[in-house]
Amino acid sequence: MTDTIDHTLEELRRFPPSQHFSEQAVATEAEYHEAAADRLEFWAHRARELLEWETPFTRVLDWSTPPVARWFDDGTLNVSVNCLDRHVAAGNGDRIALHFEGEPGDSRSYSYAELTTAVKRAANALSSLGVTAGDRVAIYLPLIPEAVIAMLAVARIGAIHSVVFGGFSAESLASRIDDAEASLVITADGGYRKGRVFPLKPTVDEAIARTRGSVRQVLVVQRGDNDIDWQEGRDIWWHEALADASPNHTPQAFAAEHPLFILYTSGTTGRPKGILHTSGGYLTQAAFTHRSVFDLHPQTDVYWCTADIGWITGHTYVVYGPLANGATQVIYEGTPDTPHPGRWWEIIEKYGVTILYTAPTAIRTFMKLGTEIPGRFDLRSLRLLGSVGEPINPEAWVWYRDVIGGGTTPVVDTWWQTETGAIMISALPGITTLKPGSAQVPIPGINIDILTDGGAPVTSEDGGLLVVTDPWPSMLRGIWGDSERFQETYWDKFGDKYFAGDGARRDADGDIWLLGRVDDIMNVSGHRLSTAEIESSLVAHPWTAEAAVIGVSDAITGQAVIAYCVIKQSHESDHDPAEFERVLRDHVAKEIGAIARPKRVYIVGELPKTRSGKIMRRLLRDVAEGRPIGDTTTLADPAVMKLIEQMSRAR
Numbered sequence: 001m002t003d004t005i006d007h008t009l010e011e012l013r014r015f016p017p018s019q020h021f022s023e024q025a026v027a028t029e030a031e032y033h034e035a036a037a038d039r040l041e042f043w044a045h046r047a048r049e050l051l052e053w054e055t056p057f058t059r060v061l062d063w064s065t066p067p068v069a070r071w072f073d074d075g076t077l078n079v080s081v082n083c084l085d086r087h088v089a090a091g092n093g094d095r096i097a098l099h100f101e102g103e104p105g106d107s108r109s110y111s112y113a114e115l116t117t118a119v120k121r122a123a124n125a126l127s128s129l130g131v132t133a134g135d136r137v138a139i140y141l142p143l144i145p146e147a148v149i150a151m152l153a154v155a156r157i158g159a160i161h162s163v164v165f166g167g168f169s170a171e172s173l174a175s176r177i178d179d180a181e182a183s184l185v186i187t188a189d190g191g192y193r194k195g196r197v198f199p200l201k202p203t204v205d206e207a208i209a210r211t212r213g214s215v216r217q218v219l220v221v222q223r224g225d226n227d228i229d230w231q232e233g234r235d236i237w238w239h240e241a242l243a244d245a246s247p248n249h250t251p252q253a254f255a256a257e258h259p260l261f262i263l264y265t266s267g268t269t270g271r272p273k274g275i276l277h278t279s280g281g282y283l284t285q286a287a288f289t290h291r292s293v294f295d296l297h298p299q300t301d302v303y304w305c306t307a308d309i310g311w312i313t314g315h316t317y318v319v320y321g322p323l324a325n326g327a328t329q330v331i332y333e334g335t336p337d338t339p340h341p342g343r344w345w346e347i348i349e350k351y352g353v354t355i356l357y358t359a360p361t362a363i364r365t366f367m368k369l370g371t372e373i374p375g376r377f378d379l380r381s382l383r384l385l386g387s388v389g390e391p392i393n394p395e396a397w398v399w400y401r402d403v404i405g406g407g408t409t410p411v412v413d414t415w416w417q418t419e420t421g422a423i424m425i426s427a428l429p430g431i432t433t434l435k436p437g438s439a440q441v442p443i444p445g446i447n448i449d450i451l452t453d454g455g456a457p458v459t460s461e462d463g464g465l466l467v468v469t470d471p472w473p474s475m476l477r478g479i480w481g482d483s484e485r486f487q488e489t490y491w492d493k494f495g496d497k498y499f500a501g502d503g504a505r506r507d508a509d510g511d512i513w514l515l516g517r518v519d520d521i522m523n524v525s526g527h528r529l530s531t532a533e534i535e536s537s538l539v540a541h542p543w544t545a546e547a548a549v550i551g552v553s554d555a556i557t558g559q560a561v562i563a564y565c566v567i568k569q570s571h572e573s574d575h576d577p578a579e580f581e582r583v584l585r586d587h588v589a590k591e592i593g594a595i596a597r598p599k600r601v602y603i604v605g606e607l608p609k610t611r612s613g614k615i616m617r618r619l620l621r622d623v624a625e626g627r628p629i630g631d632t633t634t635l636a637d638p639a640v641m642k643l644i645e646q647m648s649r650a651r
């Protein structure tokens, strides 16, 4: 972490907004003043200006019993109407909502009118299957238009979606279905990835067999045309259900605090947490940030966020923010390198994408491939670039602006989390002078501070812990079914200030630099993984006696997962270390999902532990990152580290 601080302190490049950009910018300096003068009135104003309410609210915020926040709570609205019907009613039914690009090269576009009709049919289909307000629906789909339609249809009838990333295993899906007691699963036969069909329905079948039995029906989108098993009475084709459903649907309004979705994310213990978001406040901040941070001009912009709907970025900046704002956007099913490494740039050229929002890992991967590939495509339509998910190093930031943005586009580095629901810290294009590597300033209406472990504000440029000092509209409302864990994880540390779990520092200009997680959560390619979850998966294997997992720096993925395992004596002589490693890596991928597969599994005789038995991960990190090993005096057996070091060098 010290390396990062020293490095970023030297970053002196500054990019003031161009006059041309500032003149047409959506965000205004006045919004900062408005928010500073009266924060609650600022958000109330945004909620009225950006959304259509069935019953207007009269109360802005109830924070009388922290950490339970209630925003706009006597107002009612329908989230799907806000994303669809009202744009049609305003005369924009012909505007394209989605340009879908399938990995094999098929494409489909939906106007707002067409998307609205599809969602109405899907809402009717769900209702006729008995789904009602408050029911949980699990969604396990590729990034195809049906995923967006399914989410909005669930929202339209007041049910709660729980989207599970299509790369998660049957076991991960099953535990999420059980935790939320989902009554319906929406999936596809398969989707396209890396030039092949990636089966999904078989994983759903396997998952349901492991659950406690809440699922009554499975809706199956036909996409991959792969062979699948069919359970009569439970499985229903999506296209048949929609064809039978009426295209008319009168929406009902729901309370602003009505739950909208649950999204599971890794925590510091083994079990993922179901982060709960509600309707009015969430949609307000989603729409506001999408408009102001991305400088959205809905009549002319073509926006593309490359996130999958399985992550919060896909929820807020593929589905709810852009559609609430009536944007035209691109969604792409596949991987960036299929069938050729210029696929993204080809898509930007094809649709004339003007705003691109992606992750540092992707940018660093492209950097490694060089400038020649993007150079073959016309990227001049791009006028704004965004980054999310992990700190972006200044080199990648500048490369992104120069090579992809033609040396002129603003780059906004946006800090936020599954829990915060929407962007919290970011430059505003056209206003902020940009500083590569820094997420910069809280957006208007958000109050951030950096505290010492004891809760005192950090006044110097030394790092501290990032907190949000006041409730915000899109904040999580809890952890599904576990209010104690909600309290413990985020509020026990600093009372009514939200503890984000990130380290940060503020420079002399007041700009914020994120320094990574301060807890046992790793960030691999912008995806959150818990060390505890991977450790418990490793020790669940019959060979493993003990396991320690750490995240180490990686030039492309930010961090990489490294595991140290002790094999049970009874199995020690069964295989050589390479075979143990291969099997254990695959085991984690199968149990959790391919994104959790450790980069390396080192087989060791013992783990470094203190006398009280605590594993000293810090020392393992020293070895893995090639540093001299730190203080080992607290180890029960200091010789252990020598052996681990020799073994790591040897392989």
Ligand code: WTA
Binding pocket: 265, 311, 312, 313, 387, 388, 389, 390, 391, 392, 413, 414, 415, 416, 417, 418, 419, 439, 500, 501, 502, 514, 516, 517, 523, 526, 527, 528
């Ligand atoms: C990290 C993703 C630095 C951070 C939206 C946070 C970032 C975690 C940034 C949340 C950024 C996200 N700069 N770090 N711009 N954006 N992070 O829940 O550690 O998947 O706590 O939400 O990603 O990850 P999550």
